[in-house]
Amino acid sequence: MTWKAGANIFRAGYIYSYIALEEPIYYAPVGYDGSIANRYSKYMVTLPDGREYRTLDMNFKHQMNEIFIDDELKLLGGRLTLDAGLRYLMITRWATNLIPGVTHYNVGGSYSQPLPQVSASYQITPNDQIYIDGTTSYRAPASVQVYGEVFSTSSPNPASKQSSLKGEYAIGEEIGYRHYSTVNVALSLFNYNITNNQITSSQYINGIPLPSPIEAGGKTSRGAQGEIGLRPWHHWSPYVSAQYLHATTDNNIIKGNDLLPTRGKRAVQSPEFSAAVGISYDDGSVFGNFAFNYVGSQYSTIMNDEKIPGYETANITLGYRMRKLWFAEHPQFQLNVVNIGARNYLSGFQSISTNAKATRGIYGTTIAGSSPLYLSAGGVAAIASLSTGF
Numbered sequence: 001m002t003w004k005a006g007a008n009i010f011r012a013g014y015i016y017s018y019i020a021l022e023e024p025i026y027y028a029p030v031g032y033d034g035s036i037a038n039r040y041s042k043y044m045v046t047l048p049d050g051r052e053y054r055t056l057d058m059n060f061k062h063q064m065n066e067i068f069i070d071d072e073l074k075l076l077g078g079r080l081t082l083d084a085g086l087r088y089l090m091i092t093r094w095a096t097n098l099i100p101g102v103t104h105y106n107v108g109g110s111y112s113q114p115l116p117q118v119s120a121s122y123q124i125t126p127n128d129q130i131y132i133d134g135t136t137s138y139r140a141p142a143s144v145q146v147y148g149e150v151f152s153t154s155s156p157n158p159a160s161k162q163s164s165l166k167g168e169y170a171i172g173e174e175i176g177y178r179h180y181s182t183v184n185v186a187l188s189l190f191n192y193n194i195t196n197n198q199i200t201s202s203q204y205i206n207g208i209p210l211p212s213p214i215e216a217g218g219k220t221s222r223g224a225q226g227e228i229g230l231r232p233w234h235h236w237s238p239y240v241s242a243q244y245l246h247a248t249t250d251n252n253i254i255k256g257n258d259l260l261p262t263r264g265k266r267a268v269q270s271p272e273f274s275a276a277v278g279i280s281y282d283d284g285s286v287f288g289n290f291a292f293n294y295v296g297s298q299y300s301t302i303m304n305d306e307k308i309p310g311y312e313t314a315n316i317t318l319g320y321r322m323r324k325l326w327f328a329e330h331p332q333f334q335l336n337v338v339n340i341g342a343r344n345y346l347s348g349f350q351s352i353s354t355n356a357k358a359t360r361g362i363y364g365t366t367i368a369g370s371s372p373l374y375l376s377a378g379g380v381a382a383i384a385s386l387s388t389g390f
Contacts, residue, residue, distance in 0.1 A: 007074045011085075015066040023058040025208065055151040055206065057098040057354050065090045079123040087115040091140050103158070107147045111139040111167045130177045139168040142198055142213050166196040166215065182233070185323070187226045196220040197249075199268060199302075201352040204373075214352060216302055218250030219267055234245045235283040242275040253302055253354055258361030260354055265304045268352050271296035288318040300349055300372040306356035308374060311345040331388035338381040347377035 003010045027045045028036040037043040045053040056068075070085035094108030117229040119133035141147075149158035176188030197219040203212040208256035227241035247267035252259040273296040292314045319334035350373035357369045 007078075009072045010287060011068075011070040011072075013068050015064070015068075017062075017064045019060075019062040022062055023054040023056055024052075024054055026052045026054045027153070054099060058095050058147075059125070060095040060147070061093065061100070061341040063092045072350050076149050081119075081121045083119045085117050087117075088140055089113050089115060093140070093147065097149060099151060102149050104149060109141070109147070110192060111140045113167065113169065118315075122263075126178055127181045129178045129180075130176070131178070133173070135174075137170045137171045137172070139198065141167065142200065142211065150205055150210060154206075168196050168198045169192045170195060180375075182231050184229045184231065185227070187224075190222065192219075192221040194221070197267075198353070199352050202350060202373075209350060212351070214302075214354070216249060216262075216268075217253055220250055221245060221247040221267070221270070235281050237280045237282075238276040239280075240276070242273070244273055245270055246272070249302060252305075252362060255354055255361065255367050256365070258363045258365045258367060260359060260367060261362055262302045262354075264335065265302060267298050268299045268302060271298050271310070271347060285321055286319075287321060288316070290314070290316050298349075300374070301353050301356045303355040303357075303359055304351075304368070305359070307370060308346040308349075309345065311343065311377075312341070313343070313377075314340050316340055325388075329389040332385070334385050334387070336383045336385075337376065338383070341382060343377070343382040344379070345377050346374045349373070350375055361370060 001012050018060055027042065028038075028043060029045060030036055041052075047053055066089050066331050067085040068085060070083065073082045073275065074080065075082070089112065091111040093110075094106070097104065115136045115138060117133070117135045121129055121131035123129050151158055170192055172190065172192040174188055174190040176186065178187075195218050197216045199214040199216050201212050201214050202209045204210075220244040223243060223245040225241070226241040227239070229239040229353045230237055247270035249265045250266055251263050253262045254260075254284055266307070273294075275294045276291065278289060278291040281287060292312065294310065294312050296310040297307050301307075316337045317334065319332060321330055321332045322328075323330065325331050353370045353372045355367060355369045360366050361367050361371065
């Protein structure tokens with residue numbers, strides 16, 4: 001609902017969502033060529049009593065209620081805009097695990113969080129604006145699997161136990177400047193403080209990668225970013241952007257009965273510097289673009305004892321667009337070439353670990369390490385496509 005009175009606009013609303021799903025992991029015998037008899041869960045491996053053999057058999061339900069209010073006020077002839085709002089988020093999740101002998105048959109959690117936000121912007125000229133904002137955000141435990149016990153075929157004990165992860169809460173501030181004209185410019189400084197930081201990771205159980213988020217305590221992210229782009233000029237549009245990021249872990253991480261000395265370490269998956277350069281051309285018929293990206297090195301362990309090096313990628317697109325061909329409207333041929341340098345590099349993380357090497361904890365015990373798992377980028381790829389409208 002929206003109510004407008006003069007220079008003031010008031011909004012209020014309600015959001016509801018409901019999700020119900022099944023999360024089974026079952027097995028089928030394979031033939032000599034690796035194929036199975038049926039891909040629609042028929043002829044699965046069964047137990048003596050006829051039930052399908054499963055290592056996860058979860059019925060999961062999620063319900064979210066959210067109410068929000070927001071007020072916007074324009075002053076000084078519309079040049080100054082002030083905005084303040086509040087959302088109140090309520091999430092309930094519950095699940096049953098039908099695997100025989102599980103410790104936790106009924107599991108779940110309830111989460112609620114008020115989320116205020118404020119912002120202000122001032123239009124210096126019709127083409128120039130400065131702004132400042134303060135925001136909050138919340139994320140409940142990200143994976144369905146964290147609520148239940150996942151079993152392995154090699155052991156009667158759970159390979160993944162129900163976790164009591166807390167929700168992630170973040171407070172952010174940003175101040176910036178924007179210029180809109182033939183040349184568009186955006187510059188900003190930002191600061192984010194996160195509690196109960198959830199790091200997306202996974203673990204392999206029977207060769208299956210299952211989500212396994214890590215709760216990494218507090219995190220602070222500060223930095224600057226900027227971008228410059230040119231509106232089409234003689235059909236050409238160049239673009240440049242860059243970001244500097246200083247992200248750190250704010251406290252020591254619990255590991256068993258000890259603490260890892262992680263306070264002040266660089267946050268995982270947080271490149272200190274990244275940049276992009278691109279240029280595009282489009283005269284209505286011939287079109288194309290070139291994009292180059294650089295991503296700095298990133299730590300894969302919270303202890304900063306292993307990381308992937310920085311990498312560069314370059315992609316190119318070329319195409320031709322016809323105006324009309326018989327009954328076809330604007331038929332178009334396009335060629336995309338990905339990773340034109342054909343570089344082999346580690347492009348991301350399959351899993352994160354707290355420490356790769358054995359580390360002495362705060363209380364003197366030796367904490368064994370475990371290696372992270374990485375994703376390897378593919379080689380050069382060329383994709384041609386032909387499309388049209390009618």
